[in-house]
Amino acid sequence: xxxxxxLCCAGPATLAIxxxxxxxxxxxxxxxxxxxxxxxxxAPRSATMLIVGAxxxxxxxxxxxxxxxxxxxxxxxxxxxxxxxRDAQVISARGRWVTPGLIDVxxxxxxxxxxxISEDSDPNSADIWIExxxxxxxxxxxxxMRSGVTTLQVLPGSKPVFGGRSVVLKPVAASTVRDMxxxxxxxxxxxxxxxxxxxxxxxxxxRPGEVALVRGALxxxxxxxxxxxxxxxxxxxxKQPKRDLRLDALAGVLTxxxxxxxxxxxxxxxxxxxxxxxxxxxxxxxxxxxxxAYQIAEELRQAGTCVVVWSDWWSFKTEASDAIRENxxxxxxxxxxxxxxxxxxxxxxxxxxxxxxxxxxxxxAGFKLPPEHIIRWITSAPAQVLGLxxxxxxxxxxxxxxxxxxxxxxxxIYSNADQVFIDGTLRYDRSKPDESITPDLYLGRPTxxxxxxxxxxx
Amino acid sequence: xxxxxxxGFVLAVxxxxxxxxxxxxxxxxxxxxxxxxxxxxxPLKDATIVVSDGEIVAIQAGTLPPAGARVLDAKGRRVTPGLIHAxxxxxxxxxPDAKETQDAAISAGSFGAGFxxxxxxxxxxxxxxxxxxxxxxxxxxxxxxxxxxxxxxxGAALRFQARxxxxxxxxxxxxxxxxGSSSEGAGGSRAAQWQLLRGALDxxxxxAARTADVQALEQVLSGAVPLAISTNRESDxxxxxxxxxxxKLRVVIIGGAEAWRAADALAAAQIPVIxxxxxxxxxxxxxxxxxxxxxxxxxxxxxxxxxxVLTASHQSFNAGLSMREGAGRAVANGLPYIExxxxxxxxxxxxxxxxDRYGTxxxxxxxxxxxxxxxxxxxxxxxxxxxxxxKEASLVTRQTELRDRYMxxxxxxxxxxxxx
Numbered sequence: 073x074x075x076x077x078x079l080c081c082a083g084p085a086t087l088a089i090x091x092x093x094x095x096x097x098x099x100x101x102x103x104x105x106x107x108x109x110x111x112x113x114x115a116p117r118s119a120t121m122l123i124v125g126a127x128x129x130x131x132x133x134x135x136x137x138x139x140x141x142x143x144x145x146x147x148x149x150x151x152x153x154x155x156x157x158r159d160a161q162v163i164s165a166r167g168r169w170v171t172p173g174l175i176d177v178x179x180x181x182x183x184x185x186x187x188x189i190s191e192d193s194d195p196n197s198a199d200i201w202i203e204x205x206x207x208x209x210x211x212x213x214x215x216x217m218r219s220g221v222t223t224l225q226v227l228p229g230s231k232p233v234f235g236g237r238s239v240v241l242k243p244v245a246a247s248t249v250r251d252m253x254x255x256x257x258x259x260x261x262x263x264x265x266x267x268x269x270x271x272x273x274x275x276x277x278x279r280p281g282e283v284a285l286v287r288g289a290l291x292x293x294x295x296x297x298x299x300x301x302x303x304x305x306x307x308x309x310x311k312q313p314k315r316d317l318r319l320d321a322l323a324g325v326l327t328x329x330x331x332x333x334x335x336x337x338x339x340x341x342x343x344x345x346x347x348x349x350x351x352x353x354x355x356x357x358x359x360x361x362x363x364x365a366y367q368i369a370e371e372l373r374q375a376g377t378c379v380v381v382w383s384d385w386w387s388f389k390t391e392a393s394d395a396i397r398e399n400x401x402x403x404x405x406x407x408x409x410x411x412x413x414x415x416x417x418x419x420x421x422x423x424x425x426x427x428x429x430x431x432x433x434x435x436x437a438g439f440k441l442p443p444e445h446i447i448r449w450i451t452s453a454p455a456q457v458l459g460l461x462x463x464x465x466x467x468x469x470x471x472x473x474x475x476x477x478x479x480x481x482x483x484x485i486y487s488n489a490d491q492v493f494i495d496g497t498l499r500y501d502r503s504k505p506d507e508s509i510t511p512d513l514y515l516g517r518p519t520x521x522x523x524x525x526x527x528x529x530x
Numbered sequence: 531x532x533x534x535x536x537x538g539f540v541l542a543v544x545x546x547x548x549x550x551x552x553x554x555x556x557x558x559x560x561x562x563x564x565x566x567x568x569x570x571x572x573p574l575k576d577a578t579i580v581v582s583d584g585e586i587v588a589i590q591a592g593t594l595p596p597a598g599a600r601v602l603d604a605k606g607r608r609v610t611p612g613l614i615h616a617x618x619x620x621x622x623x624x625x626p627d628a629k630e631t632q633d634a635a636i637s638a639g640s641f642g643a644g645f646x647x648x649x650x651x652x653x654x655x656x657x658x659x660x661x662x663x664x665x666x667x668x669x670x671x672x673x674x675x676x677x678x679x680x681x682x683x684x685g686a687a688l689r690f691q692a693r694x695x696x697x698x699x700x701x702x703x704x705x706x707x708x709x710g711s712s713s714e715g716a717g718g719s720r721a722a723q724w725q726l727l728r729g730a731l732d733x734x735x736x737x738a739a740r741t742a743d744v745q746a747l748e749q750v751l752s753g754a755v756p757l758a759i760s761t762n763r764e765s766d767x768x769x770x771x772x773x774x775x776x777x778k779l780r781v782v783i784i785g786g787a788e789a790w791r792a793a794d795a796l797a798a799a800q801i802p803v804i805x806x807x808x809x810x811x812x813x814x815x816x817x818x819x820x821x822x823x824x825x826x827x828x829x830x831x832x833x834x835x836x837x838x839v840l841t842a843s844h845q846s847f848n849a850g851l852s853m854r855e856g857a858g859r860a861v862a863n864g865l866p867y868i869e870x871x872x873x874x875x876x877x878x879x880x881x882x883x884x885x886d887r888y889g890t891x892x893x894x895x896x897x898x899x900x901x902x903x904x905x906x907x908x909x910x911x912x913x914x915x916x917x918x919x920x921k922e923a924s925l926v927t928r929q930t931e932l933r934d935r936y937m938x939x940x941x942x943x944x945x946x947x948x949x950x
């Protein structure tokens with residue numbers, strides 16, 4: 073009945089969605105996407121702060137030398153030169169760099185180390201909500217923050233074709249996942265294609281089988297959507313359709329409310345899936361891994377589909393053996409939308425270094441990729457993909473004060489995140505070990521503690 | 531005789547007099563190099579490095595190249611010895627889901643210590659070409675596992691010259707794996723792994739039949755080659771130290787996530803550690819105590835350290851680039867810069883008994899050299915010229931060919947040539 077109430081009381085916009093499948097508009101929430109578990113994250117009251125003298129990469133293509141940033145009420149109040157604020161605590165960033173907090177759109181933090189990443193019992197696990205598996209005490213969250221990450225999308229794994237819904241989190245110390253949830257951020261649906269979802273002991277066992285499974289499920293979702301539309305038209309007097317958690321998610325895909333993030337490697341696989349998306353009238357928001365993206369850069373641009381790519385992973389499976397280090401640069405040069413991938417929590421979680429390596433390869437291939445451009449790959453581009461571009465991803469007035477002060481050029485291997493701010497609160501300070509953010513896991517164990525800082529000598 | 535004539539040649543160069551007849555036909559001189567020789571803490575600026583017959587015959591600042599030598603102008607760029615990967619599976623793996631390219635492990639048969647990967651090396655692996663283009667000129671490849679716990683088998687030294695073989699020296703060490711995640715083969719406990727190891731060493735001392743396994747262990751017992759132990763937990767590292775003392779073995783630790791907790795004991799026992807400085811998260815309870823500054827703490831305590839990235843996706847697939855990146859992170863976490871360079875050159879050479887030929891730029895060493903376009907420990911830098919045995923190696927890889935094909939297809943401008 074709750075669902076019915078939501079449906080019946082929805083405004084005209086929702087009705088419009090239910091009257092016809094809207095693929096490209098960003099419609100308001102329908103019951104299929106209402107979050108029954110809303111965020112309980114509350115930003116602590118933050119002081120007024122003035123960061124001065126920094127080299128700022130604003131995430132929107134600008135580089136500001138010797139720049140200042142005023143933070144008030146957890147938001148960025150002003151960016152410029154010679155800013156003054158009598159009440160502000162002044163933080164000198166002279167000789168250091170400031171960027172927006174980094175955004176990781178492909179994280180498995182909280183679910184990888186406990187093997188909760190994939191529900192493998194069914195290739196259609198669209199009913200999964202990955203947030204129900206997140207271990208908030210996973211030290212990977214702290215490691216991500218120490219690497220400058222202030223927002224991350226935790227995705228289900230790639231064993232099922234439909235992997236389930238993602239969750240967008242802030243990597244803050246918390247006791248419940250809802251305390252980490254980015255308020256009002258929409259989840260995406262994780263899908264996978266290629267070798268990942270192939271099964272030895274069942275279906276699908278092949279690429280064509282995967283595509284058939286996707287099309288079959290979407291056909292079903294279309295009927296489901298029509299049934300609810302019919303019910304809506306009857307004003308609730310007809311027979312209420314049976315709720316189905318899998319079809320909820322897929323109906324959300326068809327209405328465009330739930331963006332699709334799809335794990336694929338080969339260019340031919342991506343192209344096949346773009347065809348299916350076109351057939352059913354929805355957009356694939358981003359391909360992840362996408363090692364062959366450079367081979368179909370123009371097709372991706374035309375489809376408006378982004379890619380989330382590594383700089384240099386390759387050959388660890390056959391479908392990744394077409395990978396080249398210029399992948400990001402070539403897609404970028406074709407006018408496509410690019411962001412960086414770190415994926416596994418064990419290779420450093422350094423999005424900035426992934427971007428640096430991808431850009432270096434691109435520059436050697438003749439592309440102009442200055443720091444103020446490539447910072448977009450790990451800030452404003454992922455913000456846009458998550459639909460959060462008006463809240464995070466840039467150093468701009470009105471946006472959340474998610475900022476990183478780097479010891480040096482963040483695209484140098486020697487850089488460290490000195491200070492990390494989330495909503496204007498200093499969450500990590502490399503010079504001040506803070507035991508309060510030590511994961512429970514480490515307590516009573518012979519570890520180095522939460523902050524493994526040593527004084528660098530570079 | 532060759533060594534004598536070489537010394538004469540060095541003297542001649544040193545005094546600025548080079549008789550034309552002493553210059554071999556294939557003499558190469560790299561001039562204006564910022565040479566990180568690994569023999570001192572500072573680079574030699576404006577160095578001239580003279581190479582003949584595949585060997586370095588002279589290095590000095592500001593000297594003219596010998597008459598008749600082919601000259602390569604480094605234009606002030608950094609030149610290092612060819613980098614050496616201390617622990618990889620290059621030549622043994624290429625595509626994990628293509629079984630015919632997988633030769634690092636055996637899942638049947640009785641081979642243990644004597645399983646010898648020298649016969650599996652594939653010089654045509656696309657991973658080797660990439661590693662070479664990333665500045666690797668040598669590596670030690672080692673086996674992953676056998677059915678005879680805790681033995682993985684024997685590793686080999688590789689050199690990436692463009693020849694029909696990349697095998698430089700077989701049997702450079704016997705490898706074992708000890709720890710929680712590998713204890714299944716020993717029935718589920720690391721205690722059994724240690725007991726099986728000690729038992730095998732005892733048995734090899736009095737074995738009548740000199741099987742391949744026994745011969746391998748004889749090499750270890752005589753101290754001819756090290757016993758390399760892949761392990762991470764402090765208790766296992768301390769047991770490795772005790773084993774080395776009890777049997778008078780040369781021991782090398784691979785991984786050693788908690789090695790910093792036993793740094794002084796490792797230093798006292800002169801046991802080197804091959805660390806992964808990229809690691810910043812435990813992936814099991816064996817590594818719960820890992821620290822990002824493991825390499826720096828070990829070095830400070832006096833432990834010889836080699837740096838590699840051991841994560842499976844990079845250890846062999848991106849062996850060269852990931853190793854440089856890892857060494858760079860070690861610097862960011864406190865290891866002195868020169869020590870990080872040593873950790874990818876002379877230290878691995880010393881650990882594996884290759885230092886007579888490789889790992890420094892000095893007369894008598896193999897002419898394995900890399901000219902870099904920047905700082906080799908920045909993964910954004912690249913090798914401009916890779917010289918192996920005095921010859922410039924091709925930097926063409928499967929990746930560059932794919933790049934060029936698809937950039938051409940898309941009508942994108944052709945790639946600028948990488949040359950100094």
